[in-house]
Amino acid sequence: MIERSLWLGGLLALPLSVALASRGNMPLERLRWFSFAAAATLFALSASAWLGWLGEGGEIPLVPELSVLGSTFGSAALRLDALSSFLVPLASALWLLTVAVTPRAMLDRAAIRRTAIATLLTTVTFLTANPVLLVALWIGSVVIYLAALSAPENRHARRVAARVLGVSCVALAAGVLLVEWPGAQGTAMEEAGVWLLVAAALIRKGIVPFHAWVPEVFDRGRLGPSVLFSAPQVGAYVTVVLLVPRAEPEVLRIVAILALVTAVYGAALALVQREARRACGYLFVSQSALVMAGLDSTSHEALTGSLVLWISSGVAFAGLARAVLVLEARRGRLDLAEHHGGYEQMPLLATSFLLMGLACTGFPGTLGFIGVELLVAGAVADLPVLGFFVVVAGALTGLAVLRMYFSLFCGRRDDAGHLELLRREALVFGAIAVFLVGTGLLPGPIVSFQSDVGEQLMNDRHPPAAP
Amino acid sequence: MIIEVSLRLSILVALLAPAALLLAFGLPALLGRPLRETSVGLLTRSAMLVSFAAQLTALALYLGGGGEPEVLSYGAWLGAHEGAFRFDFLVDGAALSFGALSTGICGVVSAFSVRYLHREPGFHRYFVLFAAFALGMTLVSLAGSVEVLFAGWELLGLSSALLVGFFHERRAPVVSALRVFAVYRASDAAMLAAAVLVHHWAGSGSLALVFSNELDGGATLDAGRATIIALLLLVAVAGKSALLPFSGWLPRAMEGPTPSSAVYYGSLSIHAGCFLLLRAAPLFEQSVPARVLTGLAGIATALYATSTARVQVDVKSSLAYASLTQVGIIVTEIALGLYTLAFLHLVGHACLRLLQFLSAPNVLHDLHELENAVLARESHAPIGLPSPRVPRAWYLVRLERGFVDELLDRVVVRPFSRAARLLDRADRVTCELLDRPAPGTARTMERGPADPGTS
Numbered sequence: 001m002i003e004r005s006l007w008l009g010g011l012l013a014l015p016l017s018v019a020l021a022s023r024g025n026m027p028l029e030r031l032r033w034f035s036f037a038a039a040a041t042l043f044a045l046s047a048s049a050w051l052g053w054l055g056e057g058g059e060i061p062l063v064p065e066l067s068v069l070g071s072t073f074g075s076a077a078l079r080l081d082a083l084s085s086f087l088v089p090l091a092s093a094l095w096l097l098t099v100a101v102t103p104r105a106m107l108d109r110a111a112i113r114r115t116a117i118a119t120l121l122t123t124v125t126f127l128t129a130n131p132v133l134l135v136a137l138w139i140g141s142v143v144i145y146l147a148a149l150s151a152p153e154n155r156h157a158r159r160v161a162a163r164v165l166g167v168s169c170v171a172l173a174a175g176v177l178l179v180e181w182p183g184a185q186g187t188a189m190e191e192a193g194v195w196l197l198v199a200a201a202l203i204r205k206g207i208v209p210f211h212a213w214v215p216e217v218f219d220r221g222r223l224g225p226s227v228l229f230s231a232p233q234v235g236a237y238v239t240v241v242l243l244v245p246r247a248e249p250e251v252l253r254i255v256a257i258l259a260l261v262t263a264v265y266g267a268a269l270a271l272v273q274r275e276a277r278r279a280c281g282y283l284f285v286s287q288s289a290l291v292m293a294g295l296d297s298t299s300h301e302a303l304t305g306s307l308v309l310w311i312s313s314g315v316a317f318a319g320l321a322r323a324v325l326v327l328e329a330r331r332g333r334l335d336l337a338e339h340h341g342g343y344e345q346m347p348l349l350a351t352s353f354l355l356m357g358l359a360c361t362g363f364p365g366t367l368g369f370i371g372v373e374l375l376v377a378g379a380v381a382d383l384p385v386l387g388f389f390v391v392v393a394g395a396l397t398g399l400a401v402l403r404m405y406f407s408l409f410c411g412r413r414d415d416a417g418h419l420e421l422l423r424r425e426a427l428v429f430g431a432i433a434v435f436l437v438g439t440g441l442l443p444g445p446i447v448s449f450q451s452d453v454g455e456q457l458m459n460d461r462h463p464p465a466a467p
Numbered sequence: 468m469i470i471e472v473s474l475r476l477s478i479l480v481a482l483l484a485p486a487a488l489l490l491a492f493g494l495p496a497l498l499g500r501p502l503r504e505t506s507v508g509l510l511t512r513s514a515m516l517v518s519f520a521a522q523l524t525a526l527a528l529y530l531g532g533g534g535e536p537e538v539l540s541y542g543a544w545l546g547a548h549e550g551a552f553r554f555d556f557l558v559d560g561a562a563l564s565f566g567a568l569s570t571g572i573c574g575v576v577s578a579f580s581v582r583y584l585h586r587e588p589g590f591h592r593y594f595v596l597f598a599a600f601a602l603g604m605t606l607v608s609l610a611g612s613v614e615v616l617f618a619g620w621e622l623l624g625l626s627s628a629l630l631v632g633f634f635h636e637r638r639a640p641v642v643s644a645l646r647v648f649a650v651y652r653a654s655d656a657a658m659l660a661a662a663v664l665v666h667h668w669a670g671s672g673s674l675a676l677v678f679s680n681e682l683d684g685g686a687t688l689d690a691g692r693a694t695i696i697a698l699l700l701l702v703a704v705a706g707k708s709a710l711l712p713f714s715g716w717l718p719r720a721m722e723g724p725t726p727s728s729a730v731y732y733g734s735l736s737i738h739a740g741c742f743l744l745l746r747a748a749p750l751f752e753q754s755v756p757a758r759v760l761t762g763l764a765g766i767a768t769a770l771y772a773t774s775t776a777r778v779q780v781d782v783k784s785s786l787a788y789a790s791l792t793q794v795g796i797i798v799t800e801i802a803l804g805l806y807t808l809a810f811l812h813l814v815g816h817a818c819l820r821l822l823q824f825l826s827a828p829n830v831l832h833d834l835h836e837l838e839n840a841v842l843a844r845e846s847h848a849p850i851g852l853p854s855p856r857v858p859r860a861w862y863l864v865r866l867e868r869g870f871v872d873e874l875l876d877r878v879v880v881r882p883f884s885r886a887a888r889l890l891d892r893a894d895r896v897t898c899e900l901l902d903r904p905a906p907g908t909a910r911t912m913e914r915g916p917a918d919p920g921t922s
Contacts, residue, residue, distance in 0.1 A: 160901045212894040213901070265890070272887040339638060344588070351497055363625070364618035370544075373552070373614065376659070380667045387663045395656040402628065402648050410635035430497065443544065 008078065008127075010045050011088070014038045015095070015120035022113035032099070035112050039096040039119075046088040046123070050449075078127045082453040083240060086307075087126040090314050091232050095119040098228055100428045101322050103329040106224065111148075115228060118144050122232045129241040131176040138204075139169045141234065148225035149217070157221030164203055164213040172200035172238070179246055190246070197243045198255060204235035205292055206285045207255075208262040215269075215281030223277055223325055230284055231318040233310060236291050245460050249298055253383075256296040260379070260389035262289035267396035271403065276334035279404060280321045286393055287313040287360055293390070294375045302378020303454040308447060309371035312436065316359035316368060319432040320401075323353045327408055330419055336404060339411025345419035348426050350409040352433040357401030359436040362394045366440035370447055470532045475539055477525035478556050478609065481566065484518035485573075485605055489598040492591065501591040508581035511594060515574030518605065522567040529558055536560075538611045555611035557678065561810060565742055566608035568814055572734050572821055573601045579825055580726040589633055593724065599626040600730070607739055611674055613662040616743075620658055623707070623736055624651035630727040631720050643719035646872075650716045654706025661699035668692055678746050690753055697750055697757035700743065701764070708740030708794050710768045715872035717791060721783040729824030732787050734817040741797045741813055748806055762802030769795030771869055778865045782827045790820050 018035045026034065080088075098115050099107065118141060125137040142165045149158035178184060178193025199210075206214035218226050244252065266286030273279035291313065294306020326349065327334060327342075334340065343350045355366065362372025372394055380387030421429070439446055491510055495501050502510070536559035544552035556562075577597065584590050599622050606619025628651060632644030665674070668688065688696070704710065709717040709732075720732050731737065744751070744761065751758050769792050776788030793816045800809035864870065 156898075156902050160898050163901050212897040215894065216898040268883070268887050269891050269894075272884055272891065339641060341636070343635065348497060348499055358625075364614075364621050369618075370552075376663055377666055380663050384664075384667060387667075388660055391656050391659045391663065394659070395652040398655075399645075399649055399652050403645055406632065406635070406641045406645055410632060410641045411638065412636050426499075433497065 004080075007045065007048070011042065011123060011127075012120065014042045014045070015116040015123070018116035019113050019120070022109045022116070028109065031109065031112055032104070032107055035099045035116065036096075038116075039092065039099050042092040042119070042123075043089060043096050046092045050085045050089060077130050077133060078124070079129070080127065082449075082456055083237075083307075084126045086311060086449070086453070087232070087237065088123055090311060091119055091122040091126060093315065094122075094228060094231050094318050097318055097322060097428060097432075098224065101326055101425050102224055103325070106329075111224075114144055114148050114225065118225075118228055122234060125234055126232075126237060131180055131242060134238060134242065135169075135173050135176050138172055138200075138234065138238065141229065142166075142169055145225060145229040148229075149221050151222075154221050157217045157219075160213050161217050161221065164210070168200045168203035171196045171203070175200060176242070179242075194243065194247050194251060197238070198247070198251065201235045201239045201243060201292075202255070202258065204238075205233065205288050206230075206262070207258050207289055207292060208265055211262060211266070211285050214285050215273075215278045218281030218284070218321075219275050219278040223280070223321060223328075226281075227318050227321045230288070231314050231321075233288055233291060233314065236288070236295055236310065239292065239295055240457060244295065244457065252296040252298070256293045256379075256382075257386070259289040259293035259296065260386050260393070262286070263293065263393035264389055264396065267393045267400060270400040271396055274335055274337050276324050276328075276336055276404065276408065279336060279400065280317075280324055283320070283360065283397065283400060284317055286397055287317050290372070290375060290390065290393065293386070294378065297378055297382050299378035299382045300451075300454050300458050302375050302382060303457060304447065304451045305371045305374030305376075305378055307450040307453055308367065308374060308443075311446070312359055312367040312371050312439075315432060316356040316366075316436055319356040319429065320353065320360065323349055323356070323429065324408075326421070326425055334408060336407045338407065340408055341411040342419050343409040346409070346421055349421055349429055350405070352429040353408065354401075354405050355433045355436055357405060358398070359440070361398035361401060363398070364440075366436045367443060367446070368436070369440055370443045374447075470528050474525055474528045474532070474558060475541075477521045477528065478539055478558065479541070481518045481521035481525065481570070482556075482602075482605055482609070484514040484521070485570075485598055485602040488514040489595070489602055492595045492598050496591050496595055504581065504585065504590060507591065507594050508577070511577040511581070511597070512574060514598075515570055515577055515601065518601070519567060519570040519574055522563055522570060525558065526560070526563040526567060529560070529563055534560065540611075544614070552614050553612045555615065555674075556609040557611035557674065558609075561742075561745065562609050564810075564814070566605055568817065569604040569608055569735055570601065572730060572817065573597075573604065575821065576726050576730045576825070579729075580724075583726050583828075584724060587724075589635075593630070593633060593727070596626040596630050597727070597730075600630075600736075604735055604739070607742070613665055613674060616674060617655075617659060617662055620703075620707075620739075621655055623739060624648065624655055627651065627720070627731050627736055630723045630731070633723050633727065640722035643716075643722045647716045647720050650706050650713050654703045654713075657699045657702035657706065661696050661703065664692070664696050664699070668696075674746075678749065688750070688753060693750055693753035694757050697747070697754045698760070700747055700750075701757060701761055704740035704744050704798075705764060706740075707743075708737050708798070709791055710740070710764045710795065710798065711771055712871060712875065714768065714771065714791060715868065715875055717787050718779075718784045718868060719872075721781075721787055725783070725824065725828055728783055728787070729821055733790055733820035733824040737790055737794055738797075738813050738817055741794060741801065741809070744798060744801050745806060745809060745813075748801060748804075751802075752804075758802050762799055765795045765798030765800075765802055767795070769793075769799065771795075771871075775865050775868050778862065782831060783824070786820065786823055786827065790816070793820075 015038065018038045021031060021034055095115060099112070102111070121137050121141045121144065125134065125141070128134060128137070145165070146158055146162055149161060175193045175196030178189050178196065181189060181193075184190045184193065201207075203210040214230070239255075247255075263286045266282045266284075266289060270279045270282035270286065273282060287309075291306045291310050294302045294309065297303060297306070324334065327340075331340060359366035359368035362368045372390060376387045376390045379390055488510060492502070492507065536557065539556050539558055541554035541556070544554060577594075580593065580597065584593055587593070603619045603622030603626065606615055607623065610616035610619060625648075628644045628648035631647050632641045634640045706713050717732060721728055723731070751761065772788045772791035772795055776785055776792060779785040779788060793812070797809050797812050797816070800812060867873075
């Protein structure tokens with residue numbers, strides 16, 4: 001128990017200490033190094049969560065039940081289970097990626113503080129299934145994200161995000177209130193609550209018809225904070241812990257169908273974009289929808305596939321978007337109608353960009369292939385036509401990624417300016433490429449683990465209605 | 468027992484050799500420390516030789532063991548999902564012969580490429596992609612499960628597109644590469660859709676359903692399901708082998724270096740579709756509509772390609788269309804059920820075109836040398852110019868390669884782009900509406916500075 005408390009304390013203290021240090025007098029360069037060290041330590045610590053869970057299994061309580069207004073809402077405030085044991089390392093990996101490759105000029109005190117607090121909130125979110133806490137953390141993450149868009153040039157994106165995400169906050173809070181209201185179980189009130197939870201999840205994940213804000217904030221807001229806000233897919237987590245156990249299979253099927261339509265839609269629109277950032281936004285919409293489709297499927301295979309995709313697309317997409325940021329730091333805004341060149345100066349970035357993109361498309365030899373294949377097989381077993389949506393989405397995503405690759409790295413060699421990668425950037429992008437290919441070639445442990453997680457989630461589901 | 472073990476070992480070696488090559492070239496290139504050219508040449512030749520010898524050994528063992536086709540399973544890729552993602556390889560005469568032919572040709576081309584691309588800036592990139600191609604070709608040749616076939620098929624497509632865009636400093640090769648990849652993606656999607664249906668109806672990823680039209684227990688697919696899978700496979704084959712209406716990418720693919728054109732569009736990749744069709748012949752036999760469509764596609768492609776080849780003005784395009792003519796004929800032979808003839812045709816044609824493509828630069832070089840020596844241009848009338856017997860319009864249609872690319876543009880690309888842009892516009896308008904200030908705050912908002920991104 002003491003070890004668990006120490007582990008949890010470390011997990012929370014690391015981002016918190018960075019946030020506090022950013023308020024103090026620590027020189028900026030030292031603060032950057034401190035945040036990098038904290039992120040690396042957090043990643044190592046959170047990776048041990050996975051090992052810890054493997055050792056103990058089941059649900060490991062970390063903080064006892066939370067009582068709000070006399071109601072405990074029936075679950076421990078913080079706990080470690082199979083799902084959270086792989087999501088917590090994902091959240092810390094995204095923080096590490098952010099502090100490692102964000103250009104120095106953009107990583108000021110406020111940015112360091114925001115990334116640390118955002119990671120803290122995401123980490124705690126993944127450690128709880130308590131509805132009240134989830135609502136609070138959801139709102140907190142939205143507030144931190146909006147704070148990142150406070151500059152005048154991001155005003156449009158901030159207003160769009162504030163209105164859309166504000167609605168999602170209200171929908172989530174109202175949904176939780178209705179489904180958790182004493183005596184609401186099995187009544188129309190619970191049904192209404194479930195639909196509000198659906199709305200909240202769809203908005204946050206950018207599922208059609210609530211998708212338009214995502215490419216807009218990627219393009220006209222700030223790409224870095226948008227990636228950190230979106231890539232962990234908190235909307236998917238809330239779907240798993242709040243929605244899936246309560247919703248009828250028919251509701252989940254509607255969400256799955258909407259998600260698959262979104263996957264095709266996002267990939268198709270990514271293909272015709274001129275702005276690299278907007279293309280990233282649509283790619284995220286497509287990728288996140290694939291994860292959502294599997295989570296709402298009634299097939300265990302599809303569920304396992306989407307859990308694998310959660311890791312694969314989370315890492316691959318975040319890397320892809322960060323690569324765009326690294327290029328923008330050297331060249332300014334990137335127009336996909338032009339060919340920018342630079343392969344010779346940045347072969348590692350070009351190759352890892354291609355590998356990360358291919359992982360998003362489910363190319364053989366990458367972790368994404370396993371996720372997509374399982375998702376397709378499961379979706380077909382569920383409803384054959386749905387499998388073809390995944391196939392089409394994969395084909396279009398592949399095309400969009402190759403178009404981006406050709407535009408960003410091919411063309412006349414540009415010798416002006418410093419294009420070579422810094423050592424830390426090279427290290428991070430190389431590590432992501434190795435991770436995606438390594439786990440793609442030897443996916444056994446990850447798939448086996450995710451299959452167990454999927455089985456556990458299937459057991460927690462709402463039982464199908466009696467005929 | 469010894470034969471069985473030796474056969475297993477041979478197949479494993481045949482696969483591991485190109486896989487190791489890909490790793491040996493890919494990893495140092497990723498780390499920015501590529502190998503020396505001499506090492507690259509030596510490693511490529513050695514790997515291809517080992518793989519070729521292993522497949523010949525496997526063929527000898529197979530024939531010596533009675534010649535009974537069998538599926539060799541090397542276990543499941545995913546521990547938790549037994550039955551799915553299996554490393555299964557089909558051992559029969561056609562698979563081993565085509566596999567040996569592929570690695571043999573890859574060996575010849577690799578030896579040629581080392582000299583041809585000497586000191587070329589993209590030398591190492593070429594060999595990484597070449598290793599991916601060799602691995603993909605071996606996987607396609609020996610595939611015994613849907614996943615293995617799909618993995619090989621995708622590797623062929625990606626390496627092909629990236630080699631078309633090999634000279635990526637220029638815009639034209641990159642644009643062509645994207646176009647080639649677009650057709651390949653359509654082909655891959657059809658292949659994956661067929662694979663999904665095979666999985667769904669057969670309950671496993673075994674290719675027995677496609678290659679012998681037999682489910683577990685000896686049952687067969689009904690004609691309707693067989694037709695659906697066969698038609699999807701036909702689309703996959705048409706994309707990969709440039710059958711009509713997908714033929715437009717073939718001349719664009721000639722933007723790549725000559726050795727890659729030789730191995731992809733002269734000898735191997737363009738025949739991968741024919742090989743798949745040949746393997747899936749038992750399935751096509753269950754479906755008359757699919758066979759008729761295959762035959763028609765083959766005849767139409769052969770007629771189109773032969774008439775187009777006659778008016779091409781560069782040697783690579785001319786050879787590419789000549790190849791396509793033969794591919795069309797091979798497809799027709801398969802549709803007619805002449806499988807042995809089709810296979811022999813495929814093997815002979817692959818070798819002949821390889822020779823022609825690889826010798827084309829030398830022939831041109833020799834011709835120029837000769838002309839320089841005699842200080843005069845050899846007089847040879849261009850073939851296929853308009854004559855009183857050939858209508859000018861027909862000549863122009865052939866010169867423009869049947870406007871096949873334009874047709875695809877009009878029917879698929881432009882409507883798709885228009886629809887996608889319209890939806891994008893709708894998304895932007897939605898966000899503008901979301902940004903509309905509330906009535907009471909309109910004045911305050913309008914006073915603020917304009918967003919830089921808005922303009």
